[in-house]
Amino acid sequence: MKKGKKKPGRAPYVIGMDLGGTKILAAVIDSDGRILAQAKLKTRAKEGPDAVLQRLEEAARSAVQKAGLEWENVLGVGIGVPGPVDPDEGIVHHTPNLPGWEDVALGRELSEPLGVPVYLENDVNLGTLGEYALGAGRGTHDMVGIFVGTGVGGGLILDGELRTGFRNAAAEVGHMVVLADGPVCGCGRRGCLEALASRTAIERDIRIGLSTGRESLIPELAGKNAGRVTSGVLAKALQHNDPLVTEVVRRAQWYLGLMTGSIVNLIDPEMIVLGGGVAEALGESFVAPIRVTARQRFIQQTGADRVRIVAAQLGDHAAVLGAAVLVRQRTQQPPIQPGG
Amino acid sequence: MKKGKKKPGRAPYVIGMDLGGTKILAAVIDSDGRILAQAKLKTRAKEGPDAVLQRLEEAARSAVQKAGLEWENVLGVGIGVPGPVDPDEGIVHHTPNLPGWEDVALGRELSEPLGVPVYLENDVNLGTLGEYALGAGRGTHDMVGIFVGTGVGGGLILDGELRTGFRNAAAEVGHMVVLADGPVCGCGRRGCLEALASRTAIERDIRIGLSTGRESLIPELAGKNAGRVTSGVLAKALQHNDPLVTEVVRRAQWYLGLMTGSIVNLIDPEMIVLGGGVAEALGESFVAPIRVTARQRFIQQTGADRVRIVAAQLGDHAAVLGAAVLVRQRTQQPPIQPGG
Secondary structure (H helix, E strand, O other): OOOOOOOOOOOOEEEEEEEOOOEEEEEEEOOOOOEEEEEEEEOOHHHOHHHHHHHHHHHHHHHHHHOOOOHHHEEEEEEEEOOOEEOOOOEEEEOOOOOOOEEEOHHHHHHHHHOOOEEEEEHHHHHHHHHHHHOOOOOOOOEEEEEEOOOEEEEEEEOOEEOOOOOOOOOOHHHOEOEOOOOEOOOOOEOEOHHHHOHHHHHHHHHHHHHOOOOOOHHHHHHHHOOOOOHHHHHHHHHOOOHHHHHHHHHHHHHHHHHHHHHHHHHOOOEEEEEOHHHHHHOHHHHHHHHHHHHHHOOOOOOHHHOEEEEOOOHHHHHHHHHHHHHHHHOOOOOOOOOO | OOOOOOOOOOOOEEEEEEEOOOEEEEEEEOOOOOEEEEEEEEOOHHHOHHHHHHHHHHHHHHHHHHOOOOHHHEEEEEEEEOOOEEOOOOEEEEOOOOOOOEEEOHHHHHHHHHOOOEEEEEHHHHHHHHHHHHOOOOOOOOEEEEEEOOOEEEEEEEOOEEOOOOOOOOOOHHHOEOEOOOOEOOOOOEOEOHHHHOHHHHHHHHHHHHHOOOOOOHHHHHHHHOOOOOHHHHHHHHHOOOHHHHHHHHHHHHHHHHHHHHHHHHHOOOEEEEEOHHHHHHOHHHHHHHHHHHHHHOOOOOOHHHOEEEEOOOHHHHHHHHHHHHHHHHOOOOOOOOOO
16 A cells, blocks of 8 residues: 555545544545545544534545545545444444444435445454455455454454454454453453453553552653553553563463464464554564464464464554445445555 | 155265264265265274275265165265365375374375265364254354364354365364463363363363262263263263263353354354254253353344354264265255255
């Protein structure tokens, strides 16, 4: 992916959008998978679905204007949503990140004012689709994405298609059990990967360490924001060999490695892509120990090194690029040829 | 599936075979998925691959003879193998159940004397394919099989196709981690489902219980075979509310439930089929607690009751029937229509 290259940009153009709990990102993407322009707005989720719908429209139109294009050049819009959706009906069921959203017909309600088809999908699924088509997964057929952030999400590509499952509930990697009867997860269950390896879990364990007086640079590095251990702060602490942070992150990597190995034993894909804030802030130094642990778990060792376990490449743009790929698939355009 | 109905039996006929560590089963199967006749021989694995190859041929020819058919009526042969195979090349890589087998070109070496194509697949994958096409999974598109016996195996059907993965190493459900750092598995790793829920694990825990003097009917029920706790003995002990066996089996069901829930969170299939000796000896009473635990783990509760978690239906015939389905798929025959 090359971004920021505003011209020439091959038609048809699609809008990829990422609807987050705090911000909306809209990007105009050409048929080479290049981002021609983007627009960012605050979500202001508290104002309710109608207000958010208006801002989604505003962000889409603003991005097209910034790209120097007319709206008539836009083929369709794809939106990544932070929760379960019905992609066929274009409905957002409910999501803790968007209070008050219950079965909102986002697809229909946005395609009317915009005059183009609007397709929805879960944001992590779209991030996986983006990495598959334009990022780390290029050239693979079967790929699993694992995204480590405040939670742990996932996506599943099999035979080059995003698989969302019988109830559109697939790829919830964060809620697979890795330590039966382990710590309580945000979902209320015990032993989920998310309860052991998300940034939330890492933060929890660092706080416990600090509260019991363990040695750490975190109070110094986090500064005024002592309550928040961002991915950037984690990266800095690791660079300085912070003993507390090193131990806590290694533990998270251990569980991620076990789960990565389990997923390979179940699906046997060509590639596992590790993304999300923590993985991206730490890069290969985050992935390497996970790879070692995972490979040790492969029950079939023959060809183990052919299963690639790599860091994601698209950063914050994975979901909007995946949204563009989705729109092209749904409107039966030829696949994006990056660098074409 | 109706078995034993010897006539009329619609052509074309295929031979489904199950190559086990101790016995070879060959069945003549018609285009309705009926078993017209079968032959059983001892594997005598110790005698080496050549001797086993001869007995495979003998079993196949014997089954055809018993069905009152000529060999000319046979379209092809499918064989379930207890280990990893290369189904495209027809090679058995190696398997602890068949000592001395290393990269045996079973497909080619058997198709020459038999004069028909011979297709191989892992036996548990074929059992899953059998259940999908002719057993519990009829009418589904996406289904996962979990077979609990001396080990725990699995199979994956997505979009009506057996998925064997990038390296033919998929569906190794028994070696997914459910309890990080848990008991050592036969594979040498810790915390695998197989180390917690196989009959071997159940037997291990019962023996420990007996050795520490816990109350149990097992010594009485197992009789002379005190060293072996068969699935039948387990079933009897549970019927009598044996306190030790009840606790040990409940624990295995708990772990199977957690893993079933995890697999649903990853794949979101229509159905999970639980098979193998233990599940079949105990029936619905084995599946029910697993279903309850698993459903509690579904991160998406909407439509949870549409994901069916059921017992397998084909018993010991699952693999030979799956082998027949495989042969028909590979030779591009129309799918078996059970009862057609």
